[in-house]
Amino acid sequence: MFGKKNENKPQGRIDSLIGAGTRVEGSLYFTGGLRIDGEVKGSVQAADGASSSTLVLSEHARIEGAVAVAHLVTNGTVVGPVNITETLEMQSKSRIVGDVEYAAIEMHQGAVIEGRLVHSASKSVELKLAASA
Numbered sequence: 001m002f003g004k005k006n007e008n009k010p011q012g013r014i015d016s017l018i019g020a021g022t023r024v025e026g027s028l029y030f031t032g033g034l035r036i037d038g039e040v041k042g043s044v045q046a047a048d049g050a051s052s053s054t055l056v057l058s059e060h061a062r063i064e065g066a067v068a069v070a071h072l073v074t075n076g077t078v079v080g081p082v083n084i085t086e087t088l089e090m091q092s093k094s095r096i097v098g099d100v101e102y103a104a105i106e107m108h109q110g111a112v113i114e115g116r117l118v119h120s121a122s123k124s125v126e127l128k129l130a131a132s133a
Contacts, residue, residue, distance in 0.1 A: 020060055036061040046070060051085065059093045
């Protein structure tokens with residue numbers, strides 16, 4: 001609460017940008033933060049399953065392919081399956097056409113998902129009995 005970092009918040013840094021009017025065809029792998037204002041025809045994935053990866057989609061962004069990242073903040077369109085290992089934030093103009101697997105989700109009024117929602121735990125929890133220690 002006081003003086004404590006919120007470990008569930010996506011990183012605020014953007015390392016790469018795909019600008020408006022830009023179209024990428026093929027698979028895209030990235031680390032850190034990626035913002036897309038253009039169009040991607042192919043999958044977008046965090047390299048090596050990076051747990052700190054953040055993908056930001058503007059309202060003009062469009063991805064036709066699978067998305068697999070830790071954090072997704074979207075106001076754009078994704079056509080394909082989405083796998084989010086940490087947090088998914090869907091703003092009012094966002095649209096996902098495909099199944100969504102997520103750990104935590106925030107949907108603003110107006111956001112649309114056409115597909116199945118599947119909740120998955122973001123981190124496995126191992127329990128140990130005090131007596132077995």
